[in-house]
Amino acid sequence: MVSYRVRLGRNGVLYLPSDIRRKLRIEEGGELLLVVREDHVELKPVKSVFTLGVEAEKIAETSVEEFEAESEEVQRSLYG
Secondary structure (H helix, E strand, O other): OOOOOOOOHHHOOEOHHHHHHHHOOOOOOOEEEEEEEEOEEEEOOOOOOOHHHHOOOOOOOOOHHHHHHHHHHHHHHHOO
8 A cells, every 4th residue: 555645725626646647547537436434535536437348358249240230130129
């Protein structure tokens, strides 16, 4: 575990050190989850749906053609 001492800026802005942002892949505009404990807070990066999809374990392979064919079949069954 690494500890950093940071300052709270105007309007409650907290600036994270750049090496922490790089390590946790936090970019400007990225979301963080702030968890309030009894005597401290924890910040956790919130991954986007796209990042989760890229990083997730792959459980199936589907080609674009297969996906499109199945999509068309479902649309035909729903809309005629």
